[in-house]
Amino acid sequence: EQCTNETWNKIAQRGTIVVGVKADTRPWGYRDQTGGIIGMEADMARQVADTLGVALELVAVESSNRMQFLEGGRIDLMIATMSDRKDRREIVGIVGPNYYSSGTNVMTPKALGVTAWSDLKNRPVCGKQGAFYNQIVEQRYGAQIIAFGSNAEALQALRDKKCIAWVYDDSSIAADLASGHYDEFEMPLVSEDNNPWGLAVPIAERDCVFGRFMSGMQYSWHQSGELVALEQKWGIQATAYLAEQHARFADWLAD
């Protein structure tokens, strides 16, 4: 395959990079009251733009449309809490090293005393439409998934006791639990499928300039500890993954 570097050139030509981030996933990407998008992934996008020396345009994407946005050229780059999966790699250009990782976990009421994944069997579990965690608990543990359009609605359903758990990624749940609005809930299970998150460029760019560049960005983020810092900035529980990666990519010459 010949590299055309189409997207890369387009970014340069335009002088703007368009990055798709979430606007409905606090604290990775969400709205401030003026409508702007802020959050950890928004910050990452900003650094990419700064490194390229171009302007940044953030586009809010959703789980259900983020890959199409990238495929269709609506965005140049996607940093949108997406788990790195094999079938997804066939559609979008996910480049390593992964910038984050999370596992599947559930938020359940303390009162229920859930201790094992198997407790979910044949019980209603709320999920988010388009999230792949649904598939896991449904197929692996036989839970009945009720999927809503947004986290807010799913969490509301959990509070209304319409389901016994909310299945999502562990870091997001941890963030919610830390917010103080979910004191009567807990995350009692061991995360499953610790799954790295992938940012993605258009698939044609994966092994070309843009893909390689993004690989490098992620590498240097890990190396400099930038991601750990961002995690802290946005009040996310420190993940073992980021610490590990930071250690792993540490500059051997640094003191």
Add this chain to the structure above:
Amino acid sequence: MPHLSRRRGAPISGPLMLDAFSEFFRQLAEDYPRWNFVFFYQPVQAGKIWTGLQYTVILSLACLVFSVIIGVVGAWLQGSKRRLLRNLVQGYIQLFRNTPPFVQLLFFYFALGQLTPTYSPDGWLEVPIISNVGWAIISLSFFAGAFNVEIFRSGIEAVPDATIEASEALGMTRLQTYSHVILPLAFRVSLPALNNNLVNLIKTTTQAFAIAVPELLYQAVTIWNDYPSAQYPAMLLLFVVYIGLVGIMVLGMNRWERHLAIPGYGN
């Protein structure tokens, strides 16, 4: 396999056909990755589609029935002598006609859902008496019902005063006039508009997916989230199924309309 089937005396075409059918789509998915009709060869996905179809049909039928009942009762209440009652019906109609059904669904489910009694099978879970399917039926029925009230009311208005007078002049009571003359005529007049509204209702049932009713669209979205390659096929399926459902509905209503047609009346 064919030997086995034959020995059992079962018709071989059935399973063979099915095998060939799923094999064809499995192959198709391999040759054309964008056309992964996963629900035609993978039992779990097929089950989802089948459940979705059932929910869609149940939802449509239930809403159809309730919305018509709401329409008839509402039209009758609108003829009431009590101003308050009429105003209440009016308020209801305006409320439901002038807000998006999509938001209505969410609001019904989350807002009113908190106020309905619940029972608890396990001490924590509070299963509302009205499930999300129930709320979808209620919400959509009231939505379509608001239109039906108006439809029946204008049907009643279309009955000429003179015909009503004739029946009064024959000494019929109000109730007799209503049930034997006004309603049968009004109903016929209302049929085309009713037909339209009910078609609309069937189309609107897709919006129930906002509150996680596992109807066809919900299942289709689930499938294409799990299998991005099944996106086109799932949409194609949606399209075909809904056109089919609406088609059946229209055919049925047209038949009924013809059945009710009075020679030399209307047209």
Add this chain to the structure above:
Amino acid sequence: MTPVRVLAAVPVWIPFALFFLCALWPSLALAQSGEAVRPFHALWRWAPFLITKGFLFNILISFLCLIIGTGVGVLLGLCQISLLRPVRRISWFITQLFRNSPWLVILFIVMLALPFEVTIFGKAYFVPAWIKAVVGLSLPIMANISEIVRGAIRSVPNTQWEAAEALAFTRQQTMWRIILPQCFKRMIPPWMNWYAILTMATPLVSILGVEEVMNLTRQAIVAEENRPELLMPFYGFVLLLFFAYCYPIARLTLRLERKFAVKL
């Protein structure tokens, strides 16, 4: 005997009062005295953003759809009564197809069928999702306008065609000078009615990721850390916005309907 035409007589405040009752009473009933203030405070902070960036955009989308849908729909409707059989057939088919498919399904399909980028004179342009939404919503509107036009034309008595024919008018002249002017008034009420329906369908485009009021409302709730007591006031607020916009249209439609019904 005839049921009273109360509609126009209903004071405006009644539906509004009912509305507030239904929309806000549950949330008020639910929230405890001190707590009740917080969700409304949050709503208050977000309302300007939701209206200016969200609801106004819904209105914009609805206007664009109306313009496109009406333009194409009128043509399609005229094709439906064309003298050429194939033209009639094809336009009928298109009309029925888009009239009878769920809006959501049409929206999904348009989202996929249209590219995200078009190249015009060698320059590439993005096709923002909201443009696709406009296309997607215009299709069913177009089909319904087409039916309105056909219905209105057919409602003009045949004798009007004959009278014009006997006066040596051509078909074109008859259509534009005699028939359409008579239909015009009749088409306005159903047309406005469809506008209201269209406006109320705009939250559907949130599913395409268009940042209209419904989507932004959800995002606002997320930004407020998913506090569950926010759901009702926020969704109730969205209902209220639509009601405040569509109800006057409905009343105007009704008034026009009456006015024209008497005159013709």
Add this chain to the structure above:
Amino acid sequence: MPHMTATATWPPEDPIVSIRGVRKSFGTLEVLKGVDMDIMKGEVICIIGPSGSGKSTLIRCINALNDIQEGSITVEGQEVHDPRLDKLELRKKIGMVFQQYNLFPHKTALQNIMMAPVLVMKENKAEVENRARALLKKVRLEGKEDAYPGELSGGQQQRVAIARSLAMQPDVMLFDEVTAALDPETVKEVLLTIKELAAEGMTCILVTHEMGFAREVADYIYFTDRGVIVEHGPPDSFFDDAQDERTKLFLSQIL
């Protein structure tokens, strides 16, 4: 209520319908400005007059389809506009046929005729059916039993309407321009039916524009104009010897 007796016993010397000083307004428009009439049992009277002179209103008042503001109307001695009056009882005694026939379009000819006796009088269905068939024969419509109104010509519909009224075995029949909506040829059929009815001794009050018919069949003629009776008398003197100017003008135009 001593007077509520069947026609058969109604004393021939008392008027069966008596109208005294009747005034009626629609809003500010006074339509009847003091009308007096006496109709004896078995009499056929015709009311003629220009359009809008209040003829229809007058006969609609007789059967309480319109109320009156002043004066009195009695039918078989009973005050029609007594608020306590049982309108249904009154309407069993009075048959009315309208200009526009007003058949029930969703019922066949036979069903149209049978409806009121069965529903209102609770008569035996089989008996009513026999009577209905006989009535259809009487109005020369044998064979049209199962036709719907839409399948009948105007004249046929009007005759069904007459039969429908007769099925209630009324004491008085009111006819409001029953031939006005018919074409010249079918007018004859209907007039013939009414003539036969009159010949059998039915009390008839007719509003008509058919002068020849009025002359032939009426026992007495009233001419109304702008809400008052300006001329009345037996047919011969009325037609040949009208005194009133308006009557003369009208007669000259009509012919």
Add this chain to the structure above:
Amino acid sequence: MPHMTATATWPPEDPIVSIRGVRKSFGTLEVLKGVDMDIMKGEVICIIGPSGSGKSTLIRCINALNDIQEGSITVEGQEVHDPRLDKLELRKKIGMVFQQYNLFPHKTALQNIMMAPVLVMKENKAEVENRARALLKKVRLEGKEDAYPGELSGGQQQRVAIARSLAMQPDVMLFDEVTAALDPETVKEVLLTIKELAAEGMTCILVTHEMGFAREVADYIYFTDRGVIVEHGPPDSFFDDAQDERTKLFLSQIL
């Protein structure tokens, strides 16, 4: 086409409208079964006959609103059912007035009259307006120029319809039961207008049920029954001395 000359020069010895052996079916129903007629310039002919006998169909065939299956109809020597015929040309020569007036409800009386000359004949607007006002005066409707059809009585509407046809300055006028939808009093106004027109020498073909009028105004009368002309002749001999049985029956009924 030597015959396509203006009326003024049409030779008085040739029939201006000539109908020969005309047959016309609707599906399997034969409505006209061989009709012959000749109408000379300036003649007024009346067609009478029972309902459904094909009178309307016949005159609709004359201006090509219906086509025919057999026979020929010529107007000013030109075959009407020639497929190459310019229908618009034909209809400029023939004016037609319908039973239901068919005025354009969205235009005033004056506009109704002016429309065809301006749009079809492309005449000068000011001229046409003068003519239209004169025509309104002729049909005795001065002052109603700006009234919409809905604001006019039936008789007035019908006279506007006549004026509208006359505005095209046709050579032949067709009238199809123009008084049938009117009430007895207003019939007179319309008949008067037609009488004046006939007196001025306009060629008129009238379908009518008004026998008195036919007698007074017609030069020649045709009686149709079931698609054929069963009797014809000048009014006096027709009315007093009809030969055909059906005609006699009809005349006896009508009177």
